[in-house]
Amino acid sequence: MTDAYYLVSDLHIGGDEQLRHVDFREELIDFLRELEHSDEEAELLINGDAFGLWEFTEVEGPEKFDALVADYPDLFAQLRATGERVSITLIPGNHDYELAAYEEYVDRLAEYNVTLDQSVSLTREVGDAVVHVEHGMQEDPNNRIPDFGNPYANPPGYFVNRQITSRAGRLSGRGKYNWLRDIQAVTPMTQIPDWLMSNYFYREMSAWLRFAVVPFLLLFNAGVLSVGIFALDVTGIWSLPMRVVEDVLGLFGPVGRLADFLLAANLVIVGLLLVVSVPLYVFFRDVRKTLRRFGLVREGPGEDPVEKYLDRAREVFRADPAVAVYVYGHTHRPSTTEVNDRLVVNTGTWLKRLHRAEPVVGVLPPVYYSSFRLNYFRLTAADGGGVRVEYEVIDKPDPNDETLLERLVTRQPTQPPAIPERTVVDPPREREGSAVTVDDE
Numbered sequence: 001m002t003d004a005y006y007l008v009s010d011l012h013i014g015g016d017e018q019l020r021h022v023d024f025r026e027e028l029i030d031f032l033r034e035l036e037h038s039d040e041e042a043e044l045l046i047n048g049d050a051f052g053l054w055e056f057t058e059v060e061g062p063e064k065f066d067a068l069v070a071d072y073p074d075l076f077a078q079l080r081a082t083g084e085r086v087s088i089t090l091i092p093g094n095h096d097y098e099l100a101a102y103e104e105y106v107d108r109l110a111e112y113n114v115t116l117d118q119s120v121s122l123t124r125e126v127g128d129a130v131v132h133v134e135h136g137m138q139e140d141p142n143n144r145i146p147d148f149g150n151p152y153a154n155p156p157g158y159f160v161n162r163q164i165t166s167r168a169g170r171l172s173g174r175g176k177y178n179w180l181r182d183i184q185a186v187t188p189m190t191q192i193p194d195w196l197m198s199n200y201f202y203r204e205m206s207a208w209l210r211f212a213v214v215p216f217l218l219l220f221n222a223g224v225l226s227v228g229i230f231a232l233d234v235t236g237i238w239s240l241p242m243r244v245v246e247d248v249l250g251l252f253g254p255v256g257r258l259a260d261f262l263l264a265a266n267l268v269i270v271g272l273l274l275v276v277s278v279p280l281y282v283f284f285r286d287v288r289k290t291l292r293r294f295g296l297v298r299e300g301p302g303e304d305p306v307e308k309y310l311d312r313a314r315e316v317f318r319a320d321p322a323v324a325v326y327v328y329g330h331t332h333r334p335s336t337t338e339v340n341d342r343l344v345v346n347t348g349t350w351l352k353r354l355h356r357a358e359p360v361v362g363v364l365p366p367v368y369y370s371s372f373r374l375n376y377f378r379l380t381a382a383d384g385g386g387v388r389v390e391y392e393v394i395d396k397p398d399p400n401d402e403t404l405l406e407r408l409v410t411r412q413p414t415q416p417p418a419i420p421e422r423t424v425v426d427p428p429r430e431r432e433g434s435a436v437t438v439d440d441e
Contacts, residue, residue, distance in 0.1 A: 004042045012049055023372070032078045114427070176203055184351055372398060
């Protein structure tokens, strides 16, 4: 009888060239080694995207598995050793959807004591309740598999990864900071254009050009204000603000004259931008309309992207009253959410996590701070037949790879909400009112 279930997802191991690099390789092997030497009857459930099969473009079909074994012999050796002690089961996600399309993968993974369940979801009994586990890509219109099991039923996300993500892996080594390989950490993918612009500006742009442009961009807001003051003065509506600015700058001598020059230059730049803003607006409006038609951008800020996964959990709960916990991944955002007196768990990712921060002044590109949260969930039977959900984080220092300029122009983003260390969900027969208990010991 299984005592505990461990859940992880979205490891995204493998891909072309630089995508082969795994930041958490040692930590993952150590985690598997700990399971190997544990004294409990356990099962490790990997709920999708264990591998980045979409990101392989130089080999096809099950040959990708050979490439994985060749690139990560120590990891597969540890999977084999751990699988002799505890059960290891994985289901396909979207990035390793091919696992569901070729029977050969079942046998190949079995050689390393890994059971491949080629279905969209699986369930496990814990105590007197049921835990429902799936990856979550079926709720994402860009990555939903239209005919699950058909090797040719690929969603739009497949082609994006083949043409963009894989190419980023091949080109990343040519950059100054080898940053393109982190493209898999950019979620949602509509953030990719902003992320590319950010890294070009702060990392790839010629240093002399960047520091020549930065003062003007930092003073852009002041430039817009100076345009307004200049317009008021020229039109004779109100000359006092212009006189005040001139008097204040005059107090600082050469520094004031330099500031006056920069403001004048910004005035010219703002004027030019105003001239070209109308055709640019028309162009970008049409581009956004086209992207919206293809489903690559949302209509607006309306619906919370998490809500569709919670709706899916509600469907599962209605279909089977015995289900106490619904588990998914895919979005790379670990969380626990109480829904209808039950619990929804997102298993997150072991990839880098990127946090967008807007500059505090000017019109500089956003900055993407990176961090790690190598996490897993442990599910066991609670007293009374319920489900105990424990959240664990494996320590790994954040990369701290932001440039000095990035740190100077932004504030470090706030940390996401903490996830309770322990949550208990009552069994179905006792579910009256709130049936979820949180314990943060």
